[in-house]
Structure formats: C-alpha cells, structure tokens
Amino acid sequence: MARFVLRRLLQSVVVLLGVTLVVFLLLQLVPGDPVRVALGTRFDQQTYDALRERSGLDRPLVAQYVGYVGHALTGDLGVSFRSGQPVTTIVLERLPATLSLAVTAVLLALLVAFPLGVLSAVRSGSVLDHAARVFSQFGVSVPDFWMGIMGILLFAGVLGWLPPSGYVALTEDPAGWASHVLLPAAAVGLVTASILTRFIRSSVLEVLSEDYVRTAEAKGLRSRIVVVRHVLRNALIPVVTVVAVQLASLIGGVIVIEVLFAWPGVGRLTYDAVQARDYPVLQGAVLFVAALFLLMNLLVDVLYARLDPRIGVR
Amino acid sequence: MRERSGRPTRPGHAGAPARRDPAEPVLAIEDLTVTIGTRRGPARAVAGVDWSVRAGQTLALVGESGSGKSMTVLAATGLAPRAARVTGRVRLLGEELTVLPEPRRRRLRGRHVGFVFQDPMTSLNPVLTVGRQVSEGCEEHLGMTRRQARERAVELLDLVGIPSPRRRADAYPHQFSGGMRQRVVIAMALSCEPDLLIADEPTTALDVTTQAQIVELVADLRRRLGTAVVWITHDLGVVAGVADTVAVMYGGRIVEQGPVDAVFAAPSHPYTRALLAARPDPAHRGRELPAIQGAPPSPLDLPAGCAFWPRCPVRGDARCEHELPPLVPVAPGHRVRTFYPGREDA
Ligand SMILES: Nc1ncnc2c1ncn2[C@@H]1O[C@H](COP(=O)(O)OP(=O)(O)O)[C@@H](O)[C@H]1O
Numbered sequence: 001m002a003r004f005v006l007r008r009l010l011q012s013v014v015v016l017l018g019v020t021l022v023v024f025l026l027l028q029l030v031p032g033d034p035v036r037v038a039l040g041t042r043f044d045q046q047t048y049d050a051l052r053e054r055s056g057l058d059r060p061l062v063a064q065y066v067g068y069v070g071h072a073l074t075g076d077l078g079v080s081f082r083s084g085q086p087v088t089t090i091v092l093e094r095l096p097a098t099l100s101l102a103v104t105a106v107l108l109a110l111l112v113a114f115p116l117g118v119l120s121a122v123r124s125g126s127v128l129d130h131a132a133r134v135f136s137q138f139g140v141s142v143p144d145f146w147m148g149i150m151g152i153l154l155f156a157g158v159l160g161w162l163p164p165s166g167y168v169a170l171t172e173d174p175a176g177w178a179s180h181v182l183l184p185a186a187a188v189g190l191v192t193a194s195i196l197t198r199f200i201r202s203s204v205l206e207v208l209s210e211d212y213v214r215t216a217e218a219k220g221l222r223s224r225i226v227v228v229r230h231v232l233r234n235a236l237i238p239v240v241t242v243v244a245v246q247l248a249s250l251i252g253g254v255i256v257i258e259v260l261f262a263w264p265g266v267g268r269l270t271y272d273a274v275q276a277r278d279y280p281v282l283q284g285a286v287l288f289v290a291a292l293f294l295l296m297n298l299l300v301d302v303l304y305a306r307l308d309p310r311i312g313v314r
Numbered sequence: 315m316r317e318r319s320g321r322p323t324r325p326g327h328a329g330a331p332a333r334r335d336p337a338e339p340v341l342a343i344e345d346l347t348v349t350i351g352t353r354r355g356p357a358r359a360v361a362g363v364d365w366s367v368r369a370g371q372t373l374a375l376v377g378e379s380g381s382g383k384s385m386t387v388l389a390a391t392g393l394a395p396r397a398a399r400v401t402g403r404v405r406l407l408g409e410e411l412t413v414l415p416e417p418r419r420r421r422l423r424g425r426h427v428g429f430v431f432q433d434p435m436t437s438l439n440p441v442l443t444v445g446r447q448v449s450e451g452c453e454e455h456l457g458m459t460r461r462q463a464r465e466r467a468v469e470l471l472d473l474v475g476i477p478s479p480r481r482r483a484d485a486y487p488h489q490f491s492g493g494m495r496q497r498v499v500i501a502m503a504l505s506c507e508p509d510l511l512i513a514d515e516p517t518t519a520l521d522v523t524t525q526a527q528i529v530e531l532v533a534d535l536r537r538r539l540g541t542a543v544v545w546i547t548h549d550l551g552v553v554a555g556v557a558d559t560v561a562v563m564y565g566g567r568i569v570e571q572g573p574v575d576a577v578f579a580a581p582s583h584p585y586t587r588a589l590l591a592a593r594p595d596p597a598h599r600g601r602e603l604p605a606i607q608g609a610p611p612s613p614l615d616l617p618a619g620c621a622f623w624p625r626c627p628v629r630g631d632a633r634c635e636h637e638l639p640p641l642v643p644v645a646p647g648h649r650v651r652t653f654y655p656g657r658e659d660a
C-alpha cells in the first residue's frame with residue numbers, strides 16, 4: 001500500500017507540472033501587460049521596471065517557467081502583483097473558507113441524497129420514488145446562483161433568519177460560521193444532492209437485481225439486513241467516487257456562489273485575480289485546486305481498495 | 315492440510331412446526347400459477363403445476379430453458395419478482411405458505427429451505443467473506459452468537475470439502491474457483507440443516523469434472539442428512555442418477571411426471587421422448603445430437619391447445635391445436651399431458 005501511495009504521489013507531481021505548464025502558456029496568450037494593469041494609476045517607469053524584475057518577467061520565457069517550477073517545489077509561488085504578499089500565504093488563507101463551504105455542501109447533499117436515493121430504489125415506483133425524481137430533476141435544472149438569490153430573498157430578506165452574505169471563520173465563532181455557511185452551502189448542495197440522489201438510486205437498483213441479493217433473500221434474512229449488509233455495501237462503492245468528484249469540483253468551482261455571498265474563498269480569489277490580472281495569484285490558485293483534486297483522487301483509490309476486496313493494491 | 319471435524323453440531327429445532335408425519339411431503343405445491351406483469355403484457359410463466367417431495371427423496375424438475383422451472387420454486391417459496399402474481403397452494407412442512415404474512419414466510423424459508431443457484435460466480439456477495447455468508451443464516455435462524463455461527467461455518471465448509479476451512483472462511487468469493495464457490499453455496503444452503511434443498515441447475519455453469527463432483531456431493535449429503543431435494547436441470551442425463559421422481563415442464567406446465575424408472579422406461583409425452591433423445595449419450599460421444607426442432611413458446615403468447623403442438627413430431631390433430639390436453643395417468647403415479655400417450659408415429 002505504501003508503495004502504491006508513493007507511486008501515485010509521484011504521478012501527481014508529473015500531472016501538476018503539466019498543469020503549471022498549461023496555465024503558464026495560456027497566460028502568455030492573454031493580451032495586455034499584467035504589470036501595467038497591476039500598477040494602474042500608480043504607474044511610473046521606475047516602479048514598473050522594479051516590479052517586472054522582481055516578478056522575473058524581464059527574463060526569457062523558458063527561464064521564467066523553470067524558475068517558477070523550481071520555486072514552486074520549495075513552496076514559493078511568487079508574490080501577488082497587487083499586494084506584494086506571497087501567493088502561498090494568500091491561497092492558504094482562503095482555503096479554509098472554500099473547504100468548509102464545499103464540505104458542508106456535500107454533507108448537506110448526502111444528508112438528503114442518501115436516504116432519498118436508497119429509499120426510492122428499494123421502493124421503486126412508489127410515491128416517494130416519484131417525488132425523488134421530481135426533486136432531482138428540479139435540482140439539476142435550476143442554476144445554483146438562482147437558488148442562492150432565492151435563498152437570500154427568502155431567508156435573509158423576508159424571514160430574516162440568516163445573514164444575506166459574509167463570512168465568519170469556523171475556528172472563531174462556530175455558530176456564526178454555521179449561520180453564514182448555510183445559505184451558500186444549500187445553494188450549491190442542491191445540485192450535488194440531485195446528482196447524488198440519481199446516482200445512488202440507480203446504483204442501489206442495479207445491485208438489487210444481482211443474484212447475490214436473491215441469495216440473501218433466500219436465506220430468510222430480514223429485509224433491513226439484506227439492504228444494509230448485502231445491497232448497500234456493494235452499491236455505495238461507486239458512490240464514493242462520485243461524492244469525491246463532486247467535492248473536488250466544489251473546491252475548484254464555486255466561484256459564482258462565493259462572489260454572490262461575499263465568501264472569501266479560493267473561488268472568490270480566482271475571480272478577483274482574473275479581474276486584476278494578478279497572474280501569480282491566479283496561477284497559484286489553479287495549482288492548489290489541481291493539487292487538491294489529485295489528492296482527493298488518491299484518497300478515493302485508497303478507500304476503494306479498502307471497500308472492495310476484489311481490488312488488490314499492487 | 316485438512317482440518318476434519320466430523321459432523322456439524324446439530325442445531326436445535328426451535329421454532330419448527332410440530333414433528334410431522336414422515337409420509338407427509340416436505341413441500342407440496344398444488345395448482346401453482348405465476349403471471350408476471352411485463353411491459354408487453356402479462357407473461358404466464360407457470361400454469362397449474364402440482365408436485366410434492368418427501369423427506370430423503372429427490373424430485374427432478376426438467377425442461378428446456380424458459381419452461382418455468384425456476385419460477386415454480388421461487389414463487390413457491392416467496393421469492394418471485396414483485397411484478398409476479400402467484401396463485402395456488404404451497405405447503406411447506408404442513409404450513410400453508412401462500413396465506414402467511416411475509417415475515418413468517420421468510421423465517422420458514424430461511425430456517426427450513428436451502429437454495430443452491432445456477433451460477434456460483436454471481437450468487438455470492440463479492441464484498442463479504444464466505445465465512446460470513448455461511449454463518450449469517452445460523453445467526454438469524456438458529457439463535458447462535460456470531461462466534462458460534464462462525465465455528466459452524468467452518469464445520470460446514472469442511473463438510474462440503476473445502477480444504478483448510480478455518481483459513482478459507484476469511485477469504486472472499488473471488489479467491490475461489492467456480493467449483494469451490496458452488497461448494498460454499500452448498501455449505502450456505504445447508505447451514506440451518508434444512509428439510510428441503512432446492513438446487514436450481516447447480517452444475518450448469520461448471521466444467522464436466524466439477525459437475526460430477528457436485529452431483530455426488532449433493533447426493534451424499536442427502537443420504538447423510540435425510541434432506542428432501544428438488545433438483546432443477548435441463549439435462550435428463552443427470553436425472554437418472556440423482557432423482558426418485560421427475561416432473562417434465564414445457565411452456566409453464568407439467569407435461570409428464572412420475573417415478574424416474576417408469577418415465578425413463580416408458581416416456582409417454584413426445585417432448586419427454588425428444589429430451590431423452592437429445593441427452594448426451596456416453597456411448598455416442600462426439601455424434602451430432604438430435605436437437606429438438608423449433609423454439610419453446612413465449613409466456614406472453616401461449617397457444618390455446620397443447621403448447622408443444624407446433625414442434626410435435628406426432629402432430630396429432632385439430633384437437634391438439636385448440637384444446638389443452640389434461641394430465642392423465644398412464645400407470646400408477648405416472649401421468650402425462652397428451653391426448654395420445656405413447657404414440658410415436660407421425
Ligand atoms: N422477472 C421476469 N419478468 C418477466 N418474465 C420473466 C421473469 N423471470 C422469468 N420470466 C419468464 O418466465 C418464464 C419462465 O422462466 P424460468 O422459470 O426462469 O425458466 P427456467 O428456469 O425453466 O429456465 C420464461 O419465459 C421467462 O422469460
């Protein structure tokens with residue numbers, strides 16, 4: 001197992017190198033001079049030259065890239081054009097907000113999708129099953145920002161139960177954090193819940209038709225035992241992947257919701273970096289998200305090997 | 315190395331129906347009919363089937379694929395698909411199953427009936443150890459603790475001839491060969507010392523050598539444990555060796571039934587004769603088998619008369635085509651569904 005993890009980590013490094021290269025090249029294609037934009041009205045030739053030199057932008061492309069990768073390996077992702085702060089620090093600061101939003105959204109989604117998906121499969125064709133289908137149809141067709149706006153209007157505006165936006169760190173004030181995270185997490189979690197409900201339902205339905213489930217029923221086991229021990233154990237193995245992919249995509253992609261709810265996460269950071277042509281920050285944020293994505297994949301594979309005895313880890 | 319521990323510990327018969335008359339069948343079904351609602355209309359998979367099996371006896375249920383053999387035993391024991399409507403009477407150890415609420419039927423089935431299904435590659439749960447799959451029935455029905463049930467699972471794996479059963483109990487199904495898996499399934503079926511063993515084509519998915527071993531194993535267990543056996547097969551070849559009585563099914567109905575010797579000596583339905591002729595004969599190995607022409611009828615669209623009429627080499631007359639022949643006795647205990655018993659001419 002240790003060797004497997006090590007090999008996967010090395011592979012991940014290669015993938016990350018690819019990611020940095022692609023981002024680096026893409027940024028070269030964007031018209032406009034980032035240093036100039038970064039300086040804005042503070043522009044004068046001296047400051048301009050100094051920032052260009054400090055960012056290494058006066059050097060040839062290859063040297064720039066090699067330098068970037070070399071520094072990245074030591075954890076140095078350069079400094080922000082705008083604030084002059086190290087990118088690593090900036091991204092790490094934003095990570096808790098994004099992670100806590102993504103994890104809360106996925107947990108909320110699972111809270112709904114797990115019972116709904118399992119029950120609608122076990123009682124397929126029932127009223128509950130139809131209700132679940134309507135729910136997930138609704139969830140995938142309504143955009144999350146629309147849900148977010150409706151949530152703000154209803155719970156912050158009309159009812160006044162929750163704050164309309166803003167962020168409180170979980171470590172500082174858990175209750176305050178919870179009241180702020182609920183609306184954005186529910187808004188993004190609804191789509192996730194719909195996707196997961198469908199996936200769990202079809203996975204459970206598929207397992208229900210397996211021969212070994214009939215074997216379990218032939219043994220005269222109580223239906224609760226048949227479902228929990230024989231059906232769910234098998235049906236949930238593929239669900240693990242989908243949950244992880246959903247989580248990973250939320251970590252990288254809740255930009256609109258973060259902007260809408262003034263949630264200071266990596267998505268919001270990416271948005272601001274694009275607006276300000278703050279390339280080092282943009283590059284750093286993308287690299288972080290990619291790294292988290294790869295880490296999540298590795299975790300899924302390890303988990304898979306634990307859940308499914310047929311998968312031998314080589 | 316082989317760990318031998320003799321006979322499995324005898325579980326108590328708590329919760330079993332009162333001790334019964336040995337002449338009373340273990341399982342008796344009467345007029346069993348199964349209609350499955352499908353998208354293309356109702357499919358009558360089983361129609362008016364009667365048979366019974368006594369302790370220590372083996373009934374062979376024979377017929378081509380799709381003739382309703384599996385559905386008969388599944389419906390009788392409450393395992394038919396949800397879309398199926400089952401009518402008729404089913405008595406297991408004297409209890410009328412069809413009127414019982416599902417929890418009670420489930421308990422009786424688990425406690426008194428063991429099942430061996432066709433494909434051991436798919437009938438075991440891939441994510442549970444075989445020991446657990448053998449032991450869970452004992453926990454559920456014999457009131458054993460998890461530990462006791464595990465001990466019993468090891469004994470059962472030993473009984474069915476799995477080497478180093480204590481170690482192998484912790485292995486997963488994919489770590490066994492097909493034949494060994496079917497032994498595991500048999501151990502599972504025997505875990506509560508059932509009064510009835512239902513084996514649904516237990517050897518079809520196995521190679522010839524393993525087939526013979528499994529047939530021998532079940533026959534041996536039946537002799538030692540006195541279990542009643544329903545053996546489903548499409549191969550009349552194995553019937554002579556294992557069964558006392560035989561019921562031949564076609565298009566969801568029994569077309570001929572009786573003691574094995576009588577049916578083999580004087581097959582009276584053209585379908586039985588065709589099956590016997592299609593049997594692989596060791597003396598003529600390698601020769602082309604005289605396969606039966608045509609295909610069995612669809613349960614969605616069964617003919618009004620004899621279901622075998624379109625393929626029948628005798629062909630009979632308009633009566634065969636339009637009127638269902640009754641099941642008539644040709645000898646004591648030997649019945650056949652035809653207007654022309656024994657007529658071989660064309
Ligand atoms: N779940 C089902 N839905 C619809 N038809 C079915 C179902 N299961 C079996 N049947 C039909 O019932 C008939 C009898 O099937 P089965 O009992 O499995 O035959 P056998 O075991 O003799 O091969 C077949 O024609 C089959 O197509």
Ligand SMILES: [Mg+2]
Binds near residue numbers: 514
């Ligand atoms: Mg069958």
